[in-house]
Amino acid sequence: MSIRRFFPEISASMGTGLQYNQDKFAYNVRAKKAFSISSNGMLGFNFKCRCDVDKDFNQRKVEGVVEFVWSLLNFQKDQDVRIKAGYDFHQNLPYLQIRENNWTMNADSRGKWNVRFDL
16 A cells, blocks of 8 residues: 655655565555756756665665656657656666657666556
């Protein structure tokens, strides 16, 4: 179960949740903040973080990423493209994502990659 809230006036979102898995409860908190660096909003930076803790707040897992985002609306007729270049601080891993409407290609510096199609 999770609750998410978007704050459009500051381009940010925040969420909190409760997870139950094999007699264990866990809590999580996540946040995202977007900064536009162009007047049309097509270039920007995203900052994302997430913290998972057990019910006694003893076992913690903290993740964070920073992304440079370039959105190309109407790249071709009815085709939008978004390019993200990011860095995952938890895994010390740079990555790249190219998304075109329903197709997404992900790749990272360890040589892992995948392609997804969303129906």
